[in-house]
Amino acid sequence: MSYVGPDFDPPQPRRNRRRTLTVALAALVPGALLGWVVYEAVSSPGDGGSSGNAAVRLSPSSPSNTAPTISATNDDKPPGPTPTPESTTTSGPLKGKVVVIDPGHNPNNFQHTAEINRKVNIGTNWKECDTTGTSTNDGYTEAKFTLDVAHRMRTLLEKQGATVEFTQDGDRSWGPCVDERAQIGNKAHADAVVSIHADGAGTGQRGFHVILPGKVNAGAANTEPIVTPSRDLGERIAGSFVRVTGSAPSNYVGDGTGLVTREDLGGLNLSTVPKVFIECGNMRDSKDAALLTSGAWRQKAAQGISEGIANFLER
Structure with a gap:
């Protein structure tokens, strides 16, 4: 824009x-x-005792109860390095809550095609360990986008008192594989896990969508305990994402709801804690790409996702 x-x-x-x-x-x-x-x-x-702050109104399709708005900035650069434990906020409405952010792909995956192409068990079948992700026509990569949004989210959520962990922070030579990404959230006993992505669909296909886990019970996969809370998490993220970013739900999947259920993603199938994916937009569409490459818009995306998470955790 x-x-x-x-x-x-x-x-x-x-x-x-x-x-x-x-x-x-x-x-x-x-x-x-x-x-x-x-x-x-x-x-x-x-x-009624109000301090004069304007009430936040969600769209009719959004959840009725909303968490306090998390403040954001429009800086074109993501926040700096992770604060030391001494300086990390330990109080706030999300104190005691653990959030795992899963930045999709890895900036170095393209240099390790043999490693990321090996197959791993996702419960229902075997799939590639990971992929390189997509990019805009001008070369802005999905891996760079996901890390930037993840850093912004971490700052917002830690200010609310949450403990935030990453599955990767560009500090690995490749990966992790999709099964390990799920295990990281499980081992952290996360209260919520969100995997950040951007799509690579055709021109004219626009908008965001949140991917929810379907019911899978095969091999090492059993999503039945997390299907309901994951849908709750996904609906709240979708509602706040629309409100904060102004983006519309996808016009090519989800029938305009912004919600899609899938049973073929190892990151969801192997999760034992509430987890969703979000495709924030289509990198191959010029209009969506203009948003995804804007630092100000990425801040809004981070805020929208973070407020949805906070809403879920404070329910």
Whole structure:
């Protein structure tokens, strides 16, 4: 999405500084009084004790109860390195909750095709360990996108008191494989796991969708205990993602609901804790790609997903 910059007025003739200062002060006094009056009116106890913060309204299809809004910035760069344990927030509404973020793919996978092409057991059958992921037509990779959004999410969730773990942080030479990604969430006894992705569909196919686990009971896979809570998690993420980013649900899968159920993904089949995937948009569509490559939009995506997680954990 492009933004038109401000128009600049030509330089104005120099004015008498003392006169300008006098006029400015005269204008500020009534303005300050008016601001005080408005503040008193908004914060008065007549609105049920509200402090004047605007209520957040979800779309009709979104969950009815929402967690407190997590503040966000529009910085084009993701947050810095993970804080040390001493500086990590230990209090907040998500204190005691464990969230595992699974940034899809790995920036180094393309250098290790033999390793990522080996087959692993996903319960129902055998599939490749991992893939390289997709990219925009200009070369912005899915692996770079997922890590950026994951870093932004970690900052937002840790500020709420959550303990956040990653399945990978670009610190491995390749992988992990899809079965290991599931095991990381299981071993952490995560309260919620979200796998971050961006799709590689055809031009004109736009929008996001959240992938939910279907009922699978084969071999090492048994998703029956997590199907219901995972759907709850996915619905809350979809609702907040629409509200925060303004993006529409996918126009090519999910029948406009933004929700898709699958039984062929090892990361879901082997999970024993609530888990969903989110395809944040289509990297191969120019309009979606313009959003996915925007730092400001990625911040909104991180906030939308994080608020959905917080909503689920505080239910």
